Amino acid sequence: MESKLLDSVNTIQTPEGVDIHLRVAGIWPRSVAWVVDLLIRGATYVLLAIIAGLLGDFGTGLMLIGFFLMEWFYPVLFEVFNNGMTPGKKLLNIQVINGDGTPIGWSPSMLRNILRTVDFLPFFYGLGFASMLLNDKFQRLGDLAADTIVIYVNNTTGMSSIPEHLAIKPSYDLNLKEQQSIIRYAERSNQLSEERMQELAEILNSLDLPDHQMTKSKLLGIANGLIGRK
């Protein structure tokens, strides 16, 4: 029995018939990005207020229009003209795109940012958080209505984090699922402690494998072989 594992990877089929896998960003990176944007906006408000102070009444009018634009259009303009990335998102390496993997345009961006008002209710993104926790793509209400998702920009290859090791050929053929598990195991080798890695490797010993005594280094060797290193 194979059950579907919880995963943040979303598979989208392009019109060309190939699957692409997008990793959606969760609450934490999005919150940090939001705080960064908040700081930038705050600084801009202060700047606007200072300039307005110099210009008198005319400045006050200008400042209020500036506030209006910053409040409603700051995220929209960045998302439309900067590949779905506000400065905060860029820093966190995340990006807003349409649900079908295409770049975000005016209407979806306007929608998700106007509906932010509702996500903010009843206090500090209460509904937004609830909505993000309740669906598998971490979409807040604005994202649901606009059909948008926030993903990690794909410029980090997990596999490059696999430590170099002399490639080993496994003593029997591995199927795709097994290959992937071993690769994922190797990818996490710098996030887990030495002991834990060893412990995970030893789980395999309870299976009746022709190759007894599985160790961390053996698994890393197999992983190196699988990803095509020599």
Place this chain on the structure above:
Amino acid sequence: MKQSDFEKKYENFWLDLEDRLLLVSERTSNKRNHESKVSQIKSKKPKKRNLGEEFPENYRLLCHHLSLARSRHYSPLLVERLEKLVINAHQIYYRRKTHMLSSVLIYFTSGFSQSVRKEWHWILLSSALFFGTFLGMLITLQYYPDMVYTVISGEQLAQMESMYDPSQDKIGRNRTSGTDFEMFGFYIFNNTGIGLRTFASGLLFGVGSVITLVFNGLTIGGVAGYLTFIGYSSTFWPFVSGHSAMELTAIVLSGAAGFKLGFSIISPGRKSRLRSLIDSAREAIYMMYGVATMFVIAAFIEAYWSSMTDIPSMVKYTVGVINWLLLIMYFVFLGRNRAIR
């Protein structure tokens, strides 16, 4: 074909694509680090993307390579590299190119009024709520003026009173606050914000729209009714007549767009609730572009025309009526014989 042969055969093709997409992959970065650093120093401007004419062809070929690599179980490292390329090319290939000017033109000559006509039943409900409470309050106050304190605080009322005092030289604003432009900024910031929030709060099954429409109807009706009762009609009504068409209609339309959002979840018909929401939201936001524009126009009229005191009331009323007629004609007649885009 063995993986090594496959890679050898197409390596240059991929490198070229990566280059055109301005991607820096692990492999290219090692080879080109030096080269690119030199060119970066030479031209400080970021390189512009040059996809070349055969980009669509190349993109499809690339997708083919990815499929092949997957079905032949080539190494995950290669598959990942190709997938990354495909994801980036996909985003560029499917970027929508809009002709801003012509789409704006089409929008205001037909699209906006068409979308408003289509939602007539929501506009009816929204108008009933807003104008109903507005008129109800206005009339009630003529007989029971104390009722005004149920919706507006005494402090605010005193402020309103001073704003529309016939002895003022600039009506419709505080003694302290200044120029027309300042007020223009304030009206945009305040009124358009209210409109957008009315729309957004409709997502909560329409409840948010009901609350903001009724609340606004009561307060605006309260102010109007009270000022009429105390005999400031000669300043209040000429002041508001000019921008009333744009502003009140815009509030009603914001509420209607909100109802459309809320109702799409309550009664999705044969679609899923999510699908229904996505479809309705797209139509609603399309209408909101025009509504937001109306708020800005209203702000302009209110700041520059309505505040003028040396114009006879009759002229102001006439302009107000003309504005209403023009607006109604705009929504009733414009774009009728054009296909909906």
